[in-house]
Amino acid sequence: MLDSVPVGATSAEDAKLFGALSLWTELALSKDNPAAFDTAGDINQRPISLWFVRGLSGLKAAYILGHADGACCPLVSKAVLEASESEGFAVSWHSFGVGVLQANGRDDGPRALEELRTRVTGFATESACAGQIRITMLDDDTIATDSERIAAATRKAYQAAVDVERPVFVWHDFEKPHPALVAPELRRGRKSEPLVIELSEDDFAFPPSLRRSVSLAGLGQYIASIRSEIQHLRDVQEMLPLLRRLGDGRLGWSGYKRTSEFCEQQQLAAADMQLAELRERHKAMLQILETLGRNNNNAREEYRPSVAKLKDNLVMLDGYLETNSRAAAGSSCTWIDIHPAGEDDGFAQALRDVLTMYEGEDLSRKLAELTELLYEVETRRERPPSDPVPALVDAALRGWPATFSAPDAEEAFDTWLREHQEDLWAKIGAQLARRGVKLRAGDEASPMGFLSRSNVVFRVEHVGKRVRVKPYFVLAGSFYAVADPGAGVIRYESAVADQNLLSIPE
Numbered sequence: 001m002l003d004s005v006p007v008g009a010t011s012a013e014d015a016k017l018f019g020a021l022s023l024w025t026e027l028a029l030s031k032d033n034p035a036a037f038d039t040a041g042d043i044n045q046r047p048i049s050l051w052f053v054r055g056l057s058g059l060k061a062a063y064i065l066g067h068a069d070g071a072c073c074p075l076v077s078k079a080v081l082e083a084s085e086s087e088g089f090a091v092s093w094h095s096f097g098v099g100v101l102q103a104n105g106r107d108d109g110p111r112a113l114e115e116l117r118t119r120v121t122g123f124a125t126e127s128a129c130a131g132q133i134r135i136t137m138l139d140d141d142t143i144a145t146d147s148e149r150i151a152a153a154t155r156k157a158y159q160a161a162v163d164v165e166r167p168v169f170v171w172h173d174f175e176k177p178h179p180a181l182v183a184p185e186l187r188r189g190r191k192s193e194p195l196v197i198e199l200s201e202d203d204f205a206f207p208p209s210l211r212r213s214v215s216l217a218g219l220g221q222y223i224a225s226i227r228s229e230i231q232h233l234r235d236v237q238e239m240l241p242l243l244r245r246l247g248d249g250r251l252g253w254s255g256y257k258r259t260s261e262f263c264e265q266q267q268l269a270a271a272d273m274q275l276a277e278l279r280e281r282h283k284a285m286l287q288i289l290e291t292l293g294r295n296n297n298n299a300r301e302e303y304r305p306s307v308a309k310l311k312d313n314l315v316m317l318d319g320y321l322e323t324n325s326r327a328a329a330g331s332s333c334t335w336i337d338i339h340p341a342g343e344d345d346g347f348a349q350a351l352r353d354v355l356t357m358y359e360g361e362d363l364s365r366k367l368a369e370l371t372e373l374l375y376e377v378e379t380r381r382e383r384p385p386s387d388p389v390p391a392l393v394d395a396a397l398r399g400w401p402a403t404f405s406a407p408d409a410e411e412a413f414d415t416w417l418r419e420h421q422e423d424l425w426a427k428i429g430a431q432l433a434r435r436g437v438k439l440r441a442g443d444e445a446s447p448m449g450f451l452s453r454s455n456v457v458f459r460v461e462h463v464g465k466r467v468r469v470k471p472y473f474v475l476a477g478s479f480y481a482v483a484d485p486g487a488g489v490i491r492y493e494s495a496v497a498d499q500n501l502l503s504i505p506e
Contacts, residue, residue, distance in 0.1 A: 042066060042496075043097035043474055044454055048076050049134045051178055052117050053141045055103070058110030059117065063143050064099035065179060065474065071373075072129035079119045081385070086112035095394040096402070098457045098474065100181070102144075136178070147180040150475065154490050155185070155192055158483040162190070167484035169493070179476040184450075185490040186435060195489065197428055197469040199393075201462070204424070206392050207416065213409040214388040214395075214402065226374045231295040233367050236358050239288045243355055246284060268328050272321065279317045285351075286310040292354065390460035393467060396421065397451070397458050425452075436488040455497040 048068045053061035064080055067073060080099045084092045088108025089101050101116075103109025117135070124133040154170075161168045174180060184195040289307050293300030385391060395402035395413070399421065402413050428451075451471050461468040473479075473492040480493040 042455075042476070043457060047132045047134045048073070048120075049136070050117075050120055051136045051138055051143060052113065053138045053143075055110065057107075059113035060103045060110065061141055061144070062099070062101045062113050062116060063178075063181075064094070064101075065097065067097055068129065068132035070128055072123065072132045075123050075126075075129065076120055076133065079116055079123070083112045083116040085386075088112055093390070093459045095391055095457060095460075096398070138178070142176075143178050143180065146174075146176065146178075147182050150174070150180050150182050150481070151185070154182075154481040154483060154492075157481055158187055158192070158485065158490055159190065161483040162485045165485075167482070167486060169480045169482045171478065171480055173478050174475055175477060179474050181472045181474055182492060183470060183472050184492070186432075186437065187485070187488055187490060188436065192490070194470060195432075197431065197471075199427075199467040199469060201389065201465040201467055203427060203467070204389075204393060204396060204420070206389070207412060209406075209409055210392060210404070210413055210416065211388045213404040213406040214385065214391050215405040223374065226370055228295050230367060230370050230374065232292070232299075233363055233370070235291045235294060236354075237363050237367075239291050239354075240358065242284055242288055243351060246281060246288075246351060265328065268324055272324050272328075275317060275321050275324065279314065279321070282310055282314050282317065286314070288351075288354075387462055389462040389467065393460045393462075393469060394458045396424065397469070398456070399452065432489075438487050450491045450493070453494065453497040455494045 043065050044067055046066065046068055048064065048066040051063045052059050053063075055061075062083075064076075068076065080094055080101075084094055084099070084101060086092075086108045088103055088106040088111070090104035090109075091100055091102035093100055101109075101113060103113065120133060121135060123129045124135065150172075157168060157170050185192045186195050286307060289303040289310070293303050293307075392402065396417065399417065402410070404410050404413065453473075455474045457472050457474060459470045459472060461470075473494070475492060475494060477494070477496050482491045482493060
């Protein structure tokens with residue numbers, strides 16, 4: 001069981017522990033900026049935040065965190081990828097939603113950082129990135145400084161936990177306008193070492209198709225989405241005349257069974273005419289909804305209940321027409337007579353919604369704009385990473401953020417994940433257990449649990465067939481530092497982190 005540190009410690013044991021943790025108060029942000037952390041450091045959500053650190057001879061570091069919608073994420077990701085290829089960086093690693101660039105003292109690094117800052121500043125003024133980029137200039141590398149101070153404070157907390165022979169966790173409000181990137185550590189008595197996972201390329205066995213098409217910029221999915229939207233608008237253009245012909249779109253009716261001694265052909269003909277007309281309106285409505293959902297997932301899901309109801313109604317109407325045909329043939333004097341329902345049956349609202357959305361738009365102009373955008377984006381296709389393994393490993397461990405230049409590669413990655421991820425995490429858990437990490441399998445605190453949070457990223461070094469993985473917690477806002485001597489590991493639990501969408505079944 002984990003214990004928290006009481007603010008008003010009274011026992012000698014608690015006072016000793018509380019004193020060892022006093023450094024935490026130095027890390028708290030003054031309360032004059034209470035909203036500073038609302039989006040700082042979220043690797044999965046908008047905006048894309050970039051912090052550039054000034055040095056004596058130009059920029060010396062950049063930190064990139066976050067996500068953006070539409071064309072913005074591919075634009076920024078491509079710029080970061082190209083900047084990272086400079087030889088002027090002592091630290092250069094980047095993956096989905098995160099990037100760290102630290103210059104090595106050569107002129108190349110500051111020059112590449114300045115070019116990156118200029119490019120993303122330009123992107124921020126484009127409509128595609130409106131409100132999705134936030135740039136902050138720092139005079140000191142407070143991200144690196146605060147990250148190290150948090151790690152140092154947690155080491156003191158761990159030592160205090162060893163002294164009092166019980167695990168503790170410490171609540172901390174890190175409400176600064178920037179994040180911290182802190183690595184978990186393994187503890188051996190009074191010594192600590194970074195938690196580094198040693199794996200082989202053979203542990204992953206990525207198919208060649210994934211290696212060829214991995215894309216940090218995600219242009220493949222964006223291009224596919226533009227193509228899908230173009231086809232959807234063409235579907236709308238095709239269906240608008242039929243929509244207008246349906247009028248108010250009311251398709252409801254009340255059916256009445258009529259039985260008489262003599263079958264009146266005139267009554268039967270009138271009933272059949274109404275049934276046939278209603279059937280044709282149903283078929284037209286079904287065609288409209290299925291066509292509008294053909295290239296638009298949201299529309300397909302929205303109209304799914306209506307499509308099912310229309311199909312059921314058509315079966316019923318066919319049955320009515322069959323009953324009436326028997327009456328017309330003289331084999332029965334029972335037929336079905338229908339009267340339109342007065343109330344709105346839901347289909348009319350669906351038609352009005354579609355007409356309201358598209359009737360006043362210049363669809364031809366919008367199609368021309370999307371076609372031009374498609375051409376522009378396709379010409380910006382990025383070069384694939386020179387080494388795709390780090391990005392693939394990070395995505396495999398996090399379980400979801402991979403993007404590819406080929407749309408069918410995403411499905412191939414999901415298939416690979418279902419087949420390999422459970423064994424991969426089992427191998428990691430066994431390795432950490434051999435190195436002294438003693439966490440119960442299946443616990444929330446198991447390696448898969450505490451390393452698969454939505455605020456954990458993996459820095460991957462790939463040399464030959466060797467794959468070295470170093471996890472980092474991206475911390476912003478409130479979090480716990482967990483110091484558990486029995487487990488032999490220092491870790492962090494963020495109040496705003498969720499469990500990643502892993503493929504492993506519950």
